Amino acid sequence: MDFRDSPEEAAFRARLQAWLAENAKKFPTSGDEYWAKAGEWHQALHAAGFFGSTWPKAYGGQELPAVYDVIVDEELARAGAPARPSLGYLVIGLGRHGSEALRQRFLPGMINGTERWCQGFSEPGAGSDLASLTTTATLEGDHYVLHGHKIWTSYSDEADWCLVLARTDPAAPRHKGISGFIVSMHQPGIEQRPLPMMNGVTKEFGQVLFDGATVPVDQMVGAPGEGWKLAMTVVGHEREPSTLGFTARYGKTVRNLAATVDGPPSDELRWAAVQTEMLRLHVRRRLSEQLDEVSHGPDGSLDKLLMTWVEQSVGHACLASGGTRDPELLGTYLYSRAQSVMGGTSQIQKNIIAGRIIGLEV
Amino acid sequence: MDVRLTTEQRDLRDAAARLADDLGPGSVLDLDDTERVERLEKAVAATGWRSLRSDGASGVEVALVVEEFARGLVDVPLLGPLLTDDLRARLGNEAEPAEPVALAVGDEAVDARGLRGALGLRAAGAGAGGAGGTVGTVGVGEPVFGIDLTRTTAAASGPFEPVGELSADDALRWQALALTVTTADILGAARGAYALACEYAKVRSQYGRTIGSFQAIAHLLAESLALIEGSVSVLRYAAWAVDELEPAEAVRAGQVAKVYTARAAQTICETSVQVHGGIGNTWECLAHVFLRRVLTSGALFPVSLEEIDLGLS
Numbered sequence: 001m002d003f004r005d006s007p008e009e010a011a012f013r014a015r016l017q018a019w020l021a022e023n024a025k026k027f028p029t030s031g032d033e034y035w036a037k038a039g040e041w042h043q044a045l046h047a048a049g050f051f052g053s054t055w056p057k058a059y060g061g062q063e064l065p066a067v068y069d070v071i072v073d074e075e076l077a078r079a080g081a082p083a084r085p086s087l088g089y090l091v092i093g094l095g096r097h098g099s100e101a102l103r104q105r106f107l108p109g110m111i112n113g114t115e116r117w118c119q120g121f122s123e124p125g126a127g128s129d130l131a132s133l134t135t136t137a138t139l140e141g142d143h144y145v146l147h148g149h150k151i152w153t154s155y156s157d158e159a160d161w162c163l164v165l166a167r168t169d170p171a172a173p174r175h176k177g178i179s180g181f182i183v184s185m186h187q188p189g190i191e192q193r194p195l196p197m198m199n200g201v202t203k204e205f206g207q208v209l210f211d212g213a214t215v216p217v218d219q220m221v222g223a224p225g226e227g228w229k230l231a232m233t234v235v236g237h238e239r240e241p242s243t244l245g246f247t248a249r250y251g252k253t254v255r256n257l258a259a260t261v262d263g264p265p266s267d268e269l270r271w272a273a274v275q276t277e278m279l280r281l282h283v284r285r286r287l288s289e290q291l292d293e294v295s296h297g298p299d300g301s302l303d304k305l306l307m308t309w310v311e312q313s314v315g316h317a318c319l320a321s322g323g324t325r326d327p328e329l330l331g332t333y334l335y336s337r338a339q340s341v342m343g344g345t346s347q348i349q350k351n352i353i354a355g356r357i358i359g360l361e362v
Numbered sequence: 363m364d365v366r367l368t369t370e371q372r373d374l375r376d377a378a379a380r381l382a383d384d385l386g387p388g389s390v391l392d393l394d395d396t397e398r399v400e401r402l403e404k405a406v407a408a409t410g411w412r413s414l415r416s417d418g419a420s421g422v423e424v425a426l427v428v429e430e431f432a433r434g435l436v437d438v439p440l441l442g443p444l445l446t447d448d449l450r451a452r453l454g455n456e457a458e459p460a461e462p463v464a465l466a467v468g469d470e471a472v473d474a475r476g477l478r479g480a481l482g483l484r485a486a487g488a489g490a491g492g493a494g495g496t497v498g499t500v501g502v503g504e505p506v507f508g509i510d511l512t513r514t515t516a517a518a519s520g521p522f523e524p525v526g527e528l529s530a531d532d533a534l535r536w537q538a539l540a541l542t543v544t545t546a547d548i549l550g551a552a553r554g555a556y557a558l559a560c561e562y563a564k565v566r567s568q569y570g571r572t573i574g575s576f577q578a579i580a581h582l583l584a585e586s587l588a589l590i591e592g593s594v595s596v597l598r599y600a601a602w603a604v605d606e607l608e609p610a611e612a613v614r615a616g617q618v619a620k621v622y623t624a625r626a627a628q629t630i631c632e633t634s635v636q637v638h639g640g641i642g643n644t645w646e647c648l649a650h651v652f653l654r655r656v657l658t659s660g661a662l663f664p665v666s667l668e669e670i671d672l673g674l675s
């Protein structure tokens with residue numbers, strides 16, 4: 001057992017540090033300014049060899065072990081750079097369920113950041129109960145025609161492509177009638193409406209309305225009716241702190257707060273420091289376990305719950321450190337409330353943990 | 363970076379778990395079963411685990427055994443003898459004592475059930491070990507009041523007889539080990555309380571359904587499990603740090619682990635009491651035995667939130 005870097009890991013870290021010394025400050029880390037340059041950041045990070053390190057070489061990765069992502073996250077936070085773009089769950093979803101032709105067409109652009117993506121799962125009437133979604137995709141010749149309303153779609157205004165779940169067989173049982181599609185966002189029949197968050201950020205997510213948009217038959221991911229499997233893979237990985245790359249950012253926030261508080265730090269801040277350190281170590285343990293190729297299961301829900309508690313404790317620390325007088329601190333606090341909703345609410349994570357890990361009949 | 367347990371470490375953990383499951387108390391009544399305690403004592407003595415440190419075991423291995431013993435409420439000394447064995451090894455004292463030695467802390471001997479001698483570290487100066495200290499022996503006197511039903515604390519008897527000096531580094535490493543093993547004890551007891559509650563939630567039925575099918579109960583248990591997973595992660599780092607990081611850093615890792623785990627464990631035990639309903643508030647339910655053990659190990663080498671260093675690594 002060793003928590004330290006191996007020689008190869010240390011060399012990778014040193015190269016990254018050198019690159020960040022040149023490049024980190026060129027990119028804003030929060031708010032709408034961050035979103036405006038998020039694509040450029042993604043491309044720069046990939047071009048330098050520090051994004052997608054763990055993915056297959058065939059699609060633009062380097063096939064490094066999962067722990068390399070920890071190094072990237074830590075160094076990005078230390079350098080005050082934006083976080084690692086979080087789309088690992090889409091890469092994994094498409095990688096696992098898409099045909100080889102789709103993987104070759106779409107994974108490289110997704111990984112190198114030249115094509116931006118969003119995830120069109122949630123609808124006004126289908127949030128936690130995703131399988132109740134009503135957006136339809138109707139086969140007409142060599143393409144499907146989409147009608148429906150997606151909401152909370154992160155990055156929808158920047159996206160070139162949307163991974164859409166739509167109902168292709170209204171007669172089938174509800175989990176079986178859903179299919180997944182790769183839909184171009186640049187076409188008539190799609191309307192994108194921004195949705196300001198409570199912290200004032202306007203570019204985080206939006207609503208997407210489909211009214212006659214089309215998608216070629218061969219851009220269906222998997223077979224008709226296999227959309228639910230795809231969805232479960234995507235949301236399963238969307239829960240993992242290690243896939244999301246946020247974790248090191250929490251530590252940075254805590255350190256910044258500690259450096260600026262007058263007088264003794266509040267209990268909230270100290271507790272956030274403990275929580276943040278816990279998550280740092282937890283992610284290392286989880287990523288090490290991936291070396292055993294343990295198949296990914298409901299454990300991601302435990303990690304998501306832990307990450308949520310950590311982010312919200314950091315939010316409370318921001319609030320306790322002058323958050324009612326400082327828009328940036330208040331923004332971090334307010335944004336932390338979304339963590340127990342996005343990617344499946346904390347209640348849903350607890351249902352999964354109780355039912356699938358503990359074995360309770362919830 | 364690879365923080366998995368090795369095969370040998372997993373085997374050691376499994377062996378400790380088996381022993382605890384076989385001979386630890388399965389009920390509150392079992393606590394008074396002196397025949398069981400004798401068999402347990404014999405079995406534990408035969409493992410040699412009380413001298414793991416002088417046999418070259420790492421902090422990780424020690425923590426695994428302590429955690430499993432606490433999960434099974436093993437009610438013969440382990441933590442005290444382990445820590446005194448480490449002290450002796452640091453003094454370069456090769457000769458194994460004839461019987462396990464309790465841990466002298468202040469004017470008490472902890473984890474002293476059935477033991478006659480205790481060994482402890484008196485820090486030089488004000489800091490907890492930062493300037494080194496004196497190792498010395500005391501006798502084990504009469505038991506004193508303690509909330510733990512599985513371990514005995516006794517008054518120290520006779521004077522503190524110095525037997526050697528520890529350097530500042532050695533004293534800090536020992537402190538890191540003390541934080542690690544008490545944290546492992548807390549985590550083990552919390553896992554025991556959690557397992558007890560899960561079993562109960564699957565069999566107790568109200569309104570014609572098992573209580574575990576009520577979301578309010580299921581969510582409490584899900585939270586407990588997440589707290590356990592977080593605690594495992596902080597403890598593993600602290601246990602590794604005992605031997606591998608700079609002494610002061612090892613102490614910091616131990617402090618974070620202990621603060622996090624102690625809070626988590628109290629919540630987990632309180633949840634266990636709640637899930638058991640009325641039964642959970644009775645002497646007969648093991649939930650309070652776990653809670654008492656958690657609180658006792660939390661109060662031994664306590665860490666407060668104020669001590670947490672904010673300059674995170």
Ligand SMILES: Cc1cc2nc3c(=O)[nH]c(=O)nc-3n(C[C@H](O)[C@H](O)[C@H](O)COP(=O)(O)OP(=O)(O)OC[C@H]3O[C@@H](n4cnc5c(N)ncnc54)[C@H](O)[C@@H]3O)c2cc1C
Nearest residue numbers: 119120121122127128152153154338341342343344345347
């Ligand atoms: C910042 C952010 C980004 C997002 N990004 C995306 C995205 O990119 N793509 C996308 O598709 N979606 C996205 N979402 C949507 C997110 O997945 C949903 O908001 C979430 O699944 C909850 O659905 P809902 O909002 O409809 O709430 P509801 O499902 O209506 O839930 C309301 C409340 O009821 C509780 N509840 C519901 N069902 C149960 C139950 N069975 N047991 C116990 N409690 C229950 C919930 O926990 C919650 O507290 C995002 C959300 C946020 C906040």
